[in-house]
Amino acid sequence: QSVLTQPPSVSAAPGQKVTISCSGSSSNIGNNYVSWFQQLPGTAPKLLIYDNDKRPSGIPDRFSGSKSGTSATLGITGLQTGDEADYYCGTWDSSLSAVVFGGGTKLTVL
């Protein structure tokens, strides 16, 4: 049981847009910055979004992040087959004194 809650799977057609939600509480998302990671099969995770809505250099602007209250959302526009991956949200939990992740969301581009 993950501290952060994500949908197990989402799907959309190539070229379309998809959003992935991440729900937490005041001790984690509500009062700390959220990051999003992409993990392609057989590879290490890759940072997509940090500080709720910032993109590291090299990450295309098709990827966006937002936060409201105790929830965060990752948006991906112009879906490509290469976007098929597992996506994780993560943040610091001030009550647990721990980094917490969501359970992960598998994106399928139909």
Place this chain on the structure above:
Amino acid sequence: EVQLVESGGGLVQTGGSLRLSCTASGFTFSSYALSWVRQAPGKGLEWVSVIIGSGGSTYYADSVKGRFTISRDNSKNTLYLQMNSLRAEDTAVYYCAKDQTFGIVRGSFEYWGQGTLVTVSS
């Protein structure tokens, strides 16, 4: 170029011990918090432990508290994870990861190693 290279994984018996290492390069090692994150086969990411840049503070997931010890040698640019009393459920790929933000822990891991597999079996 930032690089993180883990080593030390392998097959160990239940109840045994193993020490993982992560050698870093390409950044000011002592200025950044470093974490261990693991992933059991077919499962999601699980954060294990973090140590701040000076080594003065450490934090652990409840699942490993009292069994695992994180440490770092800033003179060698190396992060360690001493794992004792290993259980089958500790079987996973273990990644070391560098926090993006200078000096603090946010879980915004901008760099990851390639991972090292730890298999605990009876």
